Amino acid sequence: MSLTPYYEVLAVFELLEVAIEEALKAGAQFAIARYDESRRTLIEFERDRVISVQQPSVSGIGIVAYVGGFKGYGFTPELTRDAVREAARKAVKMARLSATLAKQKLSVAEYKPEEYKGFVPPMRRDPAKVELSEKVSRVRDAIGDALARWKELVSLRVTYVDLRGKKLILTSDGIKREWEPYLVGLAAYAVVRVNGNIGSSHELFGASRGFELLDEVKMARPEELIDRAIRGAKDMAVARRLTPGRYALVCDPRFAGVIAHESFGHLTEADYVLNRISILHGRLGERIGSEHVTICDSGDPVNFGWFQPYDDDGCACKTAVLCERGVLKQFLTTRDTAPLLGVELTGNARAIDFAHPPVPRMRNTYFGAGDFSSREELFELIKRGVYVEGSLGGQVEPTGTFTFGANRAYWVENGEIKHPLKAVNVRAHILEFLRNVIGATRDVLVEGPVLGGCGKRGQSPLPVGLGGPYLAVREAIVGG
Amino acid sequence: MIVSLCLSEVICMSALLDIAKRAITRASELGADEIEVFVARQHRLTVVEVLSEDVLVSSGVSEAIAVRAVVGRSLGFAAATGPLTEDLALEVAKRAVRVARAKPEDPHFKHLPDPRRPLLEHGPVDDRILSLDDSELVSRVAESLRRAQSASPHLERVEGSVERLHTEFAIANSRGIERVDSGTWFEGWAMALVKRDSEMRQALWYFVSRRYEEEKLLALFGEAAKIAESCLGAKDLPPDVRTGDVILESLVVPWIFARVLGFNLNARNVQEGRSVWRDKLGEKIASEKLTLVDDGTHPEGPLSASVDGEGVPMQRKVVIDRGVLKTFLYDSYAAHREGKESTGNAVRDSPMSEPRVSFTNVIIEPGSGSLDDLVAEVERGILIRSQILGAHLVDPMKGVLAVTCPNAFLVVNGEIKHPLRPVIVSLNVFDALRSIKRVGGDSRWVWAWRTPSLVVSGAAFA
Numbered sequence: 001m002s003l004t005p006y007y008e009v010l011a012v013f014e015l016l017e018v019a020i021e022e023a024l025k026a027g028a029q030f031a032i033a034r035y036d037e038s039r040r041t042l043i044e045f046e047r048d049r050v051i052s053v054q055q056p057s058v059s060g061i062g063i064v065a066y067v068g069g070f071k072g073y074g075f076t077p078e079l080t081r082d083a084v085r086e087a088a089r090k091a092v093k094m095a096r097l098s099a100t101l102a103k104q105k106l107s108v109a110e111y112k113p114e115e116y117k118g119f120v121p122p123m124r125r126d127p128a129k130v131e132l133s134e135k136v137s138r139v140r141d142a143i144g145d146a147l148a149r150w151k152e153l154v155s156l157r158v159t160y161v162d163l164r165g166k167k168l169i170l171t172s173d174g175i176k177r178e179w180e181p182y183l184v185g186l187a188a189y190a191v192v193r194v195n196g197n198i199g200s201s202h203e204l205f206g207a208s209r210g211f212e213l214l215d216e217v218k219m220a221r222p223e224e225l226i227d228r229a230i231r232g233a234k235d236m237a238v239a240r241r242l243t244p245g246r247y248a249l250v251c252d253p254r255f256a257g258v259i260a261h262e263s264f265g266h267l268t269e270a271d272y273v274l275n276r277i278s279i280l281h282g283r284l285g286e287r288i289g290s291e292h293v294t295i296c297d298s299g300d301p302v303n304f305g306w307f308q309p310y311d312d313d314g315c316a317c318k319t320a321v322l323c324e325r326g327v328l329k330q331f332l333t334t335r336d337t338a339p340l341l342g343v344e345l346t347g348n349a350r351a352i353d354f355a356h357p358p359v360p361r362m363r364n365t366y367f368g369a370g371d372f373s374s375r376e377e378l379f380e381l382i383k384r385g386v387y388v389e390g391s392l393g394g395q396v397e398p399t400g401t402f403t404f405g406a407n408r409a410y411w412v413e414n415g416e417i418k419h420p421l422k423a424v425n426v427r428a429h430i431l432e433f434l435r436n437v438i439g440a441t442r443d444v445l446v447e448g449p450v451l452g453g454c455g456k457r458g459q460s461p462l463p464v465g466l467g468g469p470y471l472a473v474r475e476a477i478v479g480g
Numbered sequence: 481m482i483v484s485l486c487l488s489e490v491i492c493m494s495a496l497l498d499i500a501k502r503a504i505t506r507a508s509e510l511g512a513d514e515i516e517v518f519v520a521r522q523h524r525l526t527v528v529e530v531l532s533e534d535v536l537v538s539s540g541v542s543e544a545i546a547v548r549a550v551v552g553r554s555l556g557f558a559a560a561t562g563p564l565t566e567d568l569a570l571e572v573a574k575r576a577v578r579v580a581r582a583k584p585e586d587p588h589f590k591h592l593p594d595p596r597r598p599l600l601e602h603g604p605v606d607d608r609i610l611s612l613d614d615s616e617l618v619s620r621v622a623e624s625l626r627r628a629q630s631a632s633p634h635l636e637r638v639e640g641s642v643e644r645l646h647t648e649f650a651i652a653n654s655r656g657i658e659r660v661d662s663g664t665w666f667e668g669w670a671m672a673l674v675k676r677d678s679e680m681r682q683a684l685w686y687f688v689s690r691r692y693e694e695e696k697l698l699a700l701f702g703e704a705a706k707i708a709e710s711c712l713g714a715k716d717l718p719p720d721v722r723t724g725d726v727i728l729e730s731l732v733v734p735w736i737f738a739r740v741l742g743f744n745l746n747a748r749n750v751q752e753g754r755s756v757w758r759d760k761l762g763e764k765i766a767s768e769k770l771t772l773v774d775d776g777t778h779p780e781g782p783l784s785a786s787v788d789g790e791g792v793p794m795q796r797k798v799v800i801d802r803g804v805l806k807t808f809l810y811d812s813y814a815a816h817r818e819g820k821e822s823t824g825n826a827v828r829d830s831p832m833s834e835p836r837v838s839f840t841n842v843i844i845e846p847g848s849g850s851l852d853d854l855v856a857e858v859e860r861g862i863l864i865r866s867q868i869l870g871a872h873l874v875d876p877m878k879g880v881l882a883v884t885c886p887n888a889f890l891v892v893n894g895e896i897k898h899p900l901r902p903v904i905v906s907l908n909v910f911d912a913l914r915s916i917k918r919v920g921g922d923s924r925w926v927w928a929w930r931t932p933s934l935v936v937s938g939a940a941f942a
Contacts, residue, residue: 053579056832057560060542075540077562087540094526094537097618101528101625102535132582275532275637355524355542395869395884397902398673399680457529458641 009168009178012061015084016170019063022088024172028065028095030108031088031172032313035061036354038165038181039128043136045158048143050136059166060354064313065091069105070098071336073357104274106336109345113175114316116309118300123182123210127162130211135160138214139186142222150230152237154198155191158226161206161450163463169314177314181307183463184213185450186222188229192237199237201408202390203229206450208307208465217304232389232408239420242411244479248385249426250378250472253445255406256367257466258391260295261454263402263430265365268297268322268330269348269456270337272360279400279431280328284343289326289434294368296321297332299347305364305446305465308350312358315347321368323434334360352459359457367468370440378472380415381439386478387412388424396430403427427477436474444469493660496521496564496650503547503569504654510570512577514550514592516653516790517569519543520831521562523646526614528621532637537618544831545569548790549576553589555813556580557834588751593812593822595656598793600777603663603785604690609644610664612692617644620697624670628701632674632709638701640670644692649831657791665782666692672704676712681899683707683887684867686731688782688925707866711887714899717862717941718890725861726905726939727854727891730922732864733844734929735871736881740909741772743876745799746837747814756877756910757805764803766913771845772800774809776824781841782928789828789835797823803914811837844931847919851933854920856894862903862941863889863896879909907939 016033023031037059044052060077061084072094074087127135139160147153165181185206192199205220207213213220251259272278280288299308299317308317313335320330331341334349337360349358372378379387390407409424410417428436446467453461500517507515520543527538543562547569548555556579558572621642628638645665652658667688674681685704687696728736749755757765766772776794778784787793790812798806808814811826814837826835855863866887874881883905890897918935 050583052834053556053582054834055558055575055579058832059561062540071536073536073538073540075538075542077541077543077564079563083563090539093614094539097526097528097537097614098535100615101530101537101618101622102533104533132578136582271531271534275534277532277637277639355540357536357538359536392873397886398682457531 012079012168013170015061015079015081016168018081019061019084019088020170020172022085023063023065023092026089026092028067028092030066032064033061033170034312034354035166035168036351038163038353041127041132041135041162043139043160045139045143047156048140048147053132058353061087062351062354062357063088063091064357065095066106066108067092067095068099069107070102071095071106072098075355107339109335109338111173111175111315111335111345116299116316118298118309119302121208121301121307125211126164127182127184127211128164139222142226145223146226146230152192152194152234153190153230154193156226157189159187159451161185169310169312171314175314177310179309182210183208183306183448184211185448186214186220186225187450188226190229190233192230192233194234194237197237199233199235199239201229201232201236203232204450206448207304208301208448235408235420236422239422242386242421242424242478246475247478248382248474249476249478250375250382250385250387250412250470252389252470253467254390254447255388256468256471257365257447258404259402259433260367260468261362261365261464261466263396264295265297265362266396267430268332269360270331270333270341273331274337274340283328286328287326288328288431289323290437291325292370292437292440293323293326293434294321295323295365296368297362297365299363301364301448301465302366302444302446304448305467306448306463308363311347311349312351313349315345315349317347317363320346332360332362334358350462352462356459359459361456361462362454362464364446364465366444366446366466367440367471369442369444369469372439372441374441375470376415378439378441378470379412381472382412384413386421386424387417388426400430401427402430425479427479433473433476436476437471438474439472441469493648493650493662496648497652497658497660499564499566499569500650500652501658502566503573504652506570507573507654510549510573510577512549512551512573514654515573516548516592516651517573518546518649518651518828518831519564519569520647520649521564522831525644525646526617527641527643528618529641530621530625531639545572546832547573547576548592549573549580550592551577551580553585553587554580554583555586555589556583559832561832588817589813590816592653592655593657593790593792596793598659598786600784600786600794602661604779605662606664606691608692609666610646612644617642620694624698624701627698628672628705631702632672632705634674634676634709634712635705636673636675638670638672638704640668640701642668642697642700651787651791653791659787659791661786663785664690668697668700670701670704672701672708674705674708674712679712679714681708681711681714683711686926688927690780690782690784707887711899714901716901717903721860721890721941723938723940725858726936727858727861727863728934728936729851729863729865730924730931730933731866731926732868733931733934734926735868736912737909738929739872739874740876740879742839745809747808747810748837750808751814751817754877760805763805765805766800766803767916768803769847769919770800770803770913770916771798773797773843773845774799774825774839774841775843776840778841778843780925782925783827783840788824788826788840790826792822792824792826794840795824809837809839811835839928842929844919846921846923846932848921850922851920854918854933854935855891855896857918858891858935859893861891862900863891864905874909881909882906904942905939906942907936911938912936
C-alpha cells in the first residue's frame with residue numbers, strides 16, 4: 001500500500017470538492033475538507049530481540065462546516081462520493097447543534113493564500129521505501145555493539161519510529177494544499193548496575209528527515225544514542241541525593257523545550273486565551289519575562305524539528321514570536337480564532353487524524369538564542385546549582401505552576417559538573433521562571449517527537465517539535 | 481433497556497465477517513501458516529465537546545482492520561483504518577506476514593486460539609443510545625451545564641465532553657473462530673474550575689454506561705462543580721498529620737491499583753519472572769476485605785462482549801478471594817505455554833491495537849456504607865476525591881507511589897475539617913492492598929472498574 005499516488009490525489013481532490021459543495025448546499029457559509037493519511041512503523045527491541053513491530057495506517061476525510069458563526073465536524077474513512085456527502089451533511093447538522101449550546105460566535109478570517117517560506121528539511125531515503133528488515137538490522141547491529149561493550153547493562157529497550165503522511169486540503173474560498181509529513185526517530189532506555197547500585201536513563205532523538213538521519217546525524221546514530229543512554233544510566237547509578245530547596249538552574253535544550261511547550265506554549269493557544277483558560281489572556285504587550293527570554297512557535301523545523309508547512313485549515317504556517325525579549329507579542333491562532341482575538345493569523349489549526357477536528361495546537365516551540373557561547377559559560381554564570389538534561393514529563397496546574405522531572409541531573413560548581421544527582425524535579429510558576437532567566441547560549445537545537453507527542457482536548461499524540469538553547473535560571477524549586 | 485440486535489444490523493455485521501473470512505481463505509497464498517482478521521466499525525454518533533463558552537459537535541465513522549499472521553513460530557501484527565474492503569484486509573494481511581518474517585521465532589508460541597462457545601451472545605446494546613435524537617442530547621448537555629452554574633457560585637468555567645458510541649466488530653481466524661458482535665456506550669467527563677479571590681480549585685467528574693442514563697448526564701458538570709466548590713478555603717496540611725488513614729473515593733481507586741495489579745496478574749509477566757506474585761498463587765496478597773473479580777460478561781460492563789480481542793469467550797473469574805490470590809490473567813499465548821485454556825483476557829485497547837493481556841471488567845465486591853459513612857469511621861486521616869496526578873509513574877514491580885491530590889480533605893474524629901491545598905500522598909501499593917481496612921457499598925463504574933470507595937491505612941502525607 002503506497003502513499004496516495006498522483007492519479008489518486010486528483011481523485012481525492014474531486015471528493016473534497018464534492019464534500020465542499022454538499023456542505024454549502026446544506027447551508028454552510030464556509031467549509032474546509034481535508035484528506036488525512038498517515039503510516040507509522042514502530043519497532044521495539046528488548047536487548048537485541050524484536051519484541052514488537054507495528055505499522056498502523058490511518059486515512060480518511062474530515063469536513064469542518066460553519067453555519068452562522070458556529071462549527072461542526074463530520075468524518076468518514078470511505079473514499080466514495082456518497083460517504084463524503086453524508087459526512088458533509090453531518091458536519092452542517094453538527095454545526096447547527098453547536099449553535100444551540102455555544103455562547104461564542106466564530107468568524108472566519110479573510111485569507112489571501114500565501115506559500116510556506118521556511119526550511120524544507122531533506123529526505124533522501126523515504127522511510128516508506130526502506131525495507132522493514134533494513135530498519136531492524138540497522139538498529140539491532142548497534143544494540144549488539146552496546147551489549148558486547150557494556151557489561152553493566154541490566155536492561156536495554158530501544159524503539160525505532162518512522163512516520164509518513166499525506167495531507168490534501170480544500171476550502172470553500174478556494175485554498176488548495178497538498179503536502180507530506182515525515183519523521184524518523186529513535187529512543188533508548190537503559191538500566192545498569194554499578195557496584196550494586198541501579199541507575200536508569202533514557203535518550204531519544206527524532207527529526208523530519210529521511211532514513212539517512214540514522215547515519216548522517218551524530219546525535220541520531222543508534223550507536224551514539226544508545227551509548228548516551230547507557231552513560232547516563234551509569235551516572236544515575238552513582239547519583240547523590242539533593243537536599244530540596246531553591247537552586248540556580250541550567251537547562252539543556254530539551255528541558256527548556258518542554259517548558260516552552262508545556263508550561264508556556266499552551267497558554268498562548270487561541271482557544272485557551274479566548275475562553276480565559278490561559279493566565280495570559282489580555283496581556284499582549286506586557287513584560288512577562290526577562291530580556292533573555294524569546295519564545296517562538298513555528299512550522300519551520302529550524303534544524304531537527306517537525307516539518308509543518310501548512311496547517312489543517314490550509315493556511316501557511318508562520319513563525320509566531322510569542323515572547324520577544326521578555327514581552328508577550330503573539331498568540332497561536334487559526335482562521336476562526338484570529339478575528340475574535342483581533343490578532344494575526346499564525347496557522348496553528350491541527351488535528352491528530354481525519355476523525356478529529358482541527359483546534360489551535362503548537363508546531364515547534366522553542367526558546368530563542370541568547371549570546372553566551374557555551375553551556376560552560378552558563379555554569380560560570382550561576383556559580384553553583386543544578387544542571388538538568390531532558391525530561392520525564394510532569395504536570396502544569398491551571399494557575400501556571402509546573403513540576404517537571406529531569407531525565408538526568410548534575411550538581412554544578414565553579415563552572416563545571418561535579419557529580420550526578422538522583423531523581424530531580426523542578427517546580428516553578430511559569431512567569432516567575434521566565435523572569436528568572438538570566439542567560440542563554442547562541443546555538444538553538446529543535447528536535448522532533450519520537451514516542452508520544454502533544455495531548456489536548458482528547459487528541460493525542462500530535463507530533464510536535466521543541467527545543468531551545470541552554471538556558472540559565474536564577475532560581476527554581478528543585479526537589480528530589 | 482438492552483435490546484437484541486435488529487435484522488438490518490445483523491446483515492451489516494455479517495458483511496464485516498465476510499471480509500474477515502474471505503481474507504482468511506487466502507492466508508496460504510500470502511505465506512501465513514495461520515491468520516486472524518479483526519474488522520471493526522465505530523460510529524461516533526455524537527461527540528459534544530465543551531470548552532467554556534466554545535462548543536464543537538462532531539459525528540462520524542471510523543473503520544479498522546487488524547491482522548495477526550503466523551509464520552512458523554512467529555506472530556506478526558498489522559492494522560489500518562478503513563474503508564473496509566477485502567482488498568484492504570489482504571493488504572494488511574501482507575504487512576502482518578512481513579512483520580512476522582522480520583521478527584525472530586518465539587519458541588513459546590504454539591498457535592492461535594481454537595473456537596469455544598461464548599457465554600454471552602453479544603455485548604450490551606441499548607436502543608436508546610442508537611435512536612437518541614442529537615438535539616435532545618445537546619439540550620440535556622445544556623441542562624447539565626446550567627446545573628453546574630447553580631451548584632457553584634464561584635464557577636469560573638467548565639470543560640468536558642459527552643459522547644454516544646456504537647461499535648460493531650467481527651473476528652475470525654483460520655482455526656475456525658467466527659464471531660460478530662456489537663455494543664453501545666454513553667460516556668462523559670467534566671472538569672470544573674472555581675475561583676474565589678486568588679484561590680483557584682479544579683475538580684473532575686466522570687461517568688460511563690452501556691445504556692443512555694440521562695440522570696448521569698444531567699449530574700455530570702454539577703458534580704465536578706460541587707467538588708471544586710467544596711475545595712475552596714483550603715488550608716495547609718497540619719504539621720502533626722503526616723501519616724494516617726486514606727479514604728479513597730471510588731473515582732480514584734483504579735488510578736491507585738490498576739497498573740500494579742494489571743502488571744503482576746498478567747500471566748506473561750509471571751512466566752517471564754517479572755511478576756512479584758509469580759509464586760504466590762493460593763496465598764494471601766491482600767486484606768481479607770478485598771475480593772476482586774474479573775468479569776467480561778457483566779451486563780453493564782464497559783468491556784463486556786461475547787468474546788475477547790482474539791475471539792476467546794469472555795468469562796467471569798474470581799482473581800482475589802478475600803485477600804487470597806486465585807488466578808492470573810491469560811491470553812491464548814500465555815495459556816498454551818502452560819497447557820491451559822485462556823481466561824479470555826486478550827484486550828484490544830483500540831481497534832488498531834494488538835491484543836494484550838489485561839483486565840476485562842474489574843469488580844471489587846462491595847461492602848457497606850456511603851462515602852460519608854466511611855468518613856465517619858476515620859479518626860484521623862485524609863479523604864481523596866475526584867482525581868490524582870502522577871499515578872502513572874508507579875514502577876509496578878516496586879509499587880512505590882507518590883501522587884499529588886488536588887481534591888483532598890482533612891478528616892479528624894469522623895468529620896471533614898477542611899479542604900487541603902494539594903497534598904502529596906505516598907504509599908506502597910502492595911502494602912495498601914494488605915491494609916484495606918474498610919470497603920464501602922457505594923459501587924460505581926469508573927471506566928471498566930466497578931468499585932466502591934475504600935479506606936486504606938499507613939500512607940504518608942506531605
